[in-house]
Amino acid sequence: MAESRDDFIIAIRSAFLKKSTKQKFSLLTLALISILIISFSSLDFKIIRYLKIGINEFVYRSSFIVSIPENFAKNSFLEIKSYTSFFDDYKKKKMELVELKSNFISNEIIQFENKELKELINDYVSSSDKILAKIIVDHESPYLKSIIINKGSKDNIRIGTPIYDQSYLVGRVIEVNYRTSRVLLLSDLNSNVPVTIAPQNIQAIVTGSGDYFGQIKYIKEKIDKEFGDKNIIYTSGTGAIFKSGVPIGKLRVKDDVFNTYYVEFFSDFSQLKYVFAEIETRSPIKKTEEDSDKIIDQNTNLTMETKLKILEDEIKIFEESNTKFKNENEKLKNEINDLNSNISNMKSEIFFQKKKIDEFDIDKDEIIFLKLNLVHGHKCRKGFLNNKGFEINTPEYRSCVLSKEINNE
Amino acid sequence: MSELKSKSFLFKFYGWMPIILLFISVLNEFDLNYLNLKYFSFNFPFILIFFFTLKDFKHFDYLLVFIAGLINDTVVGLPLGISSLSYTLICIATSYIRNITIRPNPIKDWFYFLFIICLINSINYSILSLFFSYNLILMNFVVNIFFTFILYVVFVSIFKYYIKSLND
Numbered sequence: 001m002a003e004s005r006d007d008f009i010i011a012i013r014s015a016f017l018k019k020s021t022k023q024k025f026s027l028l029t030l031a032l033i034s035i036l037i038i039s040f041s042s043l044d045f046k047i048i049r050y051l052k053i054g055i056n057e058f059v060y061r062s063s064f065i066v067s068i069p070e071n072f073a074k075n076s077f078l079e080i081k082s083y084t085s086f087f088d089d090y091k092k093k094k095m096e097l098v099e100l101k102s103n104f105i106s107n108e109i110i111q112f113e114n115k116e117l118k119e120l121i122n123d124y125v126s127s128s129d130k131i132l133a134k135i136i137v138d139h140e141s142p143y144l145k146s147i148i149i150n151k152g153s154k155d156n157i158r159i160g161t162p163i164y165d166q167s168y169l170v171g172r173v174i175e176v177n178y179r180t181s182r183v184l185l186l187s188d189l190n191s192n193v194p195v196t197i198a199p200q201n202i203q204a205i206v207t208g209s210g211d212y213f214g215q216i217k218y219i220k221e222k223i224d225k226e227f228g229d230k231n232i233i234y235t236s237g238t239g240a241i242f243k244s245g246v247p248i249g250k251l252r253v254k255d256d257v258f259n260t261y262y263v264e265f266f267s268d269f270s271q272l273k274y275v276f277a278e279i280e281t282r283s284p285i286k287k288t289e290e291d292s293d294k295i296i297d298q299n300t301n302l303t304m305e306t307k308l309k310i311l312e313d314e315i316k317i318f319e320e321s322n323t324k325f326k327n328e329n330e331k332l333k334n335e336i337n338d339l340n341s342n343i344s345n346m347k348s349e350i351f352f353q354k355k356k357i358d359e360f361d362i363d364k365d366e367i368i369f370l371k372l373n374l375v376h377g378h379k380c381r382k383g384f385l386n387n388k389g390f391e392i393n394t395p396e397y398r399s400c401v402l403s404k405e406i407n408n409e
Numbered sequence: 410m411s412e413l414k415s416k417s418f419l420f421k422f423y424g425w426m427p428i429i430l431l432f433i434s435v436l437n438e439f440d441l442n443y444l445n446l447k448y449f450s451f452n453f454p455f456i457l458i459f460f461f462t463l464k465d466f467k468h469f470d471y472l473l474v475f476i477a478g479l480i481n482d483t484v485v486g487l488p489l490g491i492s493s494l495s496y497t498l499i500c501i502a503t504s505y506i507r508n509i510t511i512r513p514n515p516i517k518d519w520f521y522f523l524f525i526i527c528l529i530n531s532i533n534y535s536i537l538s539l540f541f542s543y544n545l546i547l548m549n550f551v552v553n554i555f556f557t558f559i560l561y562v563v564f565v566s567i568f569k570y571y572i573k574s575l576n577d
Contacts (some may be wrong), residue, residue: 011508028503030475030497037479037490042540052489059436059483066436146486175486182486189544191562212547322427 033172043136053177054404060148060180062111064136066198099272107406108310110128111301116243131155136180138272145188145208149275156279160244164276169193169235179370181277186248187212194238195248197231206233206248206263212270214249214263227251233263238384243278376404425468426547427461427568432473435481435492450549451478451556452526454481456564458496459522462503463574471500488541495529515565522556 040048082089139149150156153176162171164184173192175182184191191208197216206214231251237244248266380400382389390397422429425525434453444498454477461469478493506518530550537543 007509011505025475027497027501029470030471031494031501034490034494036474036495038488038494038540041489055479055489056483059480062480063436066433068534070437081459116458144486189546208550279418 004030004151012094018043038202045238054176056182057180060137060177063148067137108306114305118267131277131279133163133181133277135272135275145185145210145269146174147183147185147272147275149181149183149277150179151277152177152181154179155277157277158183160241161280162246162278164246164278165272166276168264168266169242170267170269170272170275174242183275186214186265187269193242193248194236196234196236196244197227197233197251198253200227200231203236212253212265212268213263214250216261227253262328263283268338372401372405376401379404426571427457428470428473429467431457431477432480433434433535436484446501449556450551450553453564454492454496454560455476455499455526455557457528458499459503459525459561460565460568462500463506463518465507466572471497474500487537491533491536495533498529498532499525517560519561519565523551523554526554526557557575 008085020394039189041052041211104180111342131148132150135147135149136150149163157176159173159176162169163171163173169186171183171185171188186193186206186208187210188208191214193206193214195204195206196331197203197204202219204219209215221230228251233248235242235244235246235249247266249263252262252264272307379386379387380397390400429510434457458469458474460509462474463473475493477516478491478496479489481487482489502521506521511516524569530553534545534550538545
């Protein structure tokens with residue numbers, strides 16, 4: 001028993017302390033150094049921070065170079081795959097473009113109104129620039145979802161800088177080096193974003209799931225019954241980490257029984273090549289009245305100018321539509337005139353025809369009278385034997401002839 | 410003469426292959442994740458380090474393994490030193506096995522490897538969640554351990570072929 005314990009101790013000691021022929025350090029030393037590095041990296045010392053930045057810069061660049069063959073193979077495979085769905089994509093994009101164009105003008109007006117309102121609320125004017133950044137490392141770890149971009153503190157990137165794919169939010173910067181930064185994706189478990197669920201305007205938090213979708217958390221009970229697949233999720237701006245109104249994804253129902261929902265992100269994080277980093281510069285409004293008046297004037301002038309531009313565009317569109325309507329009116333007027341002349345012609349024709357009909361009716365009465373005159377004429381005519389008769393061609397004579405026929409009937 | 414020089418250079422390069430492969434794998438995160446297989450992941454450096462330190466391969470310097478760990482932490486975004494500690498612990502474990510084993514058995518090594526990666530991943534999980542407050546999915550660790558354990562056999566057969574060719 002004692003012998004086996006001795007063997008175990010000897011083996012352990014040998015494993016920890018014995019250096020092999022070409023080893024420079026014993027494993028115990030290396031293990032202790034590792035533990036020291038772990039404990040130091042959790043503390044925020046200036047020297048360690050700079051050392052870390054240096055290592056990061058070197059390793060990220062090296063990783064980018066080493067990944068070139070694998071990325072080339074991966075990209076060529078994806079390109080071949082995208083060619084197969086090229087035409088369908090084109091059709092979809094065309095439809096989307098038409099819709100976007102129609103929404104563009106109203107969006108611009110809303111943007112400027114929004115800006116004005118924000119300026120009224122805050123005591124600073126925020127202007128943001130989006131800079132294009134290339135993704136140099138996007139190795140997916142099973143534990144962490146993050147990417148490395150080729151922009152760092154040199155390009156005014158700070159911790160918390162929001163990162164976009166087109167206009168969709170993809171994550172925020174969590175580590176800044178001199179020329180590189182690490183971006184935590186929205187799909188990471190450690191990512192939490194305050195959001196608004198439209199159109200109900202319900203506040204919630206989207207957390208990453210460690211997969212390609214997000215989860216809705218911290219939502220009031222019973223509210224979720226109103227949700228459907230048409231709900232859109234965008235940032236609420238709560239906590240001032242992200243700007244408000246940045247689209248994130250669509251709501252999808254995961255489980256009807258337990259009412260669990262997940263977020264299908266607009267952006268495909270596995271296909272990211274370039275992203276936009278939004279650098280925000282906040283210029284406080286100076287407290288001297290003249291300066292503040294000037295800045296306000298400048299801002300109002302700018303917004304007014306852009307508003308005027310938009311209004312001018314709108315007027316142009318109205319004018320164009322007016323001229324179209326005028327032309328159409330003239331055409332219609334001409335048509336009405338033609339129709340009126342046709343009506344008058346028709347009326348005159350009808351009048352003549354009526355006249356003819358009346359004449360025909362008169363002739364018909366005359367024929368009937370003449371026929372009856374032949375039969376009853378001698379009874380009504382004044383003569384030697386008939387003193388009660390009437391003179392021919394008098395109305396009395398005529399009525400007498402006609403009355404005789406009626407009496408016979 | 411120059412032919413001999415170039416031959417010796419190639420031989421040297423061939424001898425340093427495992428350590429070069431280790432650095433490439435930590436810089437490139439070679440784990441076939443782009444196949445988009447859900448949960449699929451494995452830890453190639455674990456297999457590589459375990460095998461070559463167990464064989465006491467002459468060019469497999471512990472210091473270089475330690476540096477590879479630091480690089481891995483930087484690339485993956487883990488706190489600096491976690492992977493170095495993991496790799497060093499593998500080296501300690503293999504050194505211990507070497508000392509206590511008289512007749513090596515591949516099956517025993519394989520299951521010993523499983524025990525070691527379970528232990529190391531548990532340590533990693535504990536450090537990350539307790540000291541650094543990382544939110545982690547335990548399932549990912551389990552799947553990673555499973556595939557690393559399964560693929561160990563495949564890679565070991567390739568490494569054995571490499572060592573054989575080097576000795577010849």
